[in-house]
Amino acid sequence: MSDVGKNVRLTAGDAELTVDPVHGCRIGSLRIGGTELLRQGERYGCFPMVPWCGRTENGLFRNGGELHRLPLNSPPHAIHGTGRDTAWKPARQDEAEAAFFYDLAEPWPYEGRVTQTFELTEDSLTLSLGIETYGDSFPAQGGWHPWFLRNLGGEDVRIGFEADWQEERGENHLPTGRRIDPLPGPWDDCFGMPAGVDVTLTWPEQLELRVRSRDEWVVIYDEQAEAVCVEPQSGPPNGLNTAPRLVTPIEPLEIATTWSWVRL
Known part of the structure; x- marks a missing residue:
């Protein structure tokens, strides 16, 4: 078992993952053969977005007839959840796997528990989030926000994907509710992939990494x-x-993503 507050290091082959439970249970580092894939510095690594993802309009949401207000940490909106600002507790750990949890608390208005697991192999990393309630049902979201380095020392990364649609982005930076044909980048946009998320990052002559989710x-x-x-x-x-x-009490929210890589 890991000590509370101590970074956790997982290894498999020449893949090395560092998790920082205190600072939002974020991935601090992912190194493949000694090459760092995630940005370091102020906005670094990969953090979980939970119990909501991206922007919540004006920090307001309803659960049935009840209106709730969230702190406006990206005015005029609330962004990326509270999990990234929370210290998580260790649940289990071995050489290549670990799990952590935290209990939902203010400013989130409902009681529950969030669990995040990490499973590292020589050529993949699987991340999982689970959200359960201790009582009342509530709406929630889960996801991840990785900062992949644009350049690993060679050519810039190329992003490859085929989406069924793009969410039209309004002036308030939120989806308008209208689905449009995907537009060329640069992007700060949401895309729909009904068959499951499948995006490839290619650093030419270096590495190809595939991000997938159901x-x-x-x-x-x-x-x-x-x-x-x-x-x-x-x-x-x-x-x-x-x-x-x-x-709900009988149905938690669960989401997982797998990053797999090959050297080029």
Whole structure:
């Protein structure tokens, strides 16, 4: 068992993963053959988005007739959940696997538990999130926000995917509710893939990494110079309002993603 507050290191072959439970249970580092794939510094690694993903409009959402207000941490909206600002507790760990949890608390208005697991192999990483309630049913979302390095020392990364649609983005940076044909980048946009998320990142002559999930939503963000983001999630931005998925006493919300890689 890992000590509370201590970074956790997982290894499999020449793959090395570091998890920081105190700072939102985020991945601090993913190294393949000694090459770091995730940005370091202020906005670094990969953090879980839970119990909502992306922006919630004006920090407001309803559960039936009850209106709730969330802190506006990206005014005028609430963004990316509370899990990334929370210290998580260790549940189990061995050489290549680990699990952590935290109990939902204010400013989230419902009681429950979130669990995140990490499973590392020589050529893949599988991440899983589970959200369960201790009582009342509530809408929720889960997903991940990785900062993949744009450049690993050679050519810039190339992003490859085929989406059925793109969520039209309004001036408030939220989906309008209208689905459009996918547009060329750069993107800070949500795409729909009903057959499951499947996005390939290719660093020519170096590495190809494939991000997959059974869920159908992915946000792709490549407007920054240093990093690109491929964010599988259980619903679109503002989904607490527009596409709510209820966590109930008999049905938790579960989402998983697998990153697999090959050297080129």
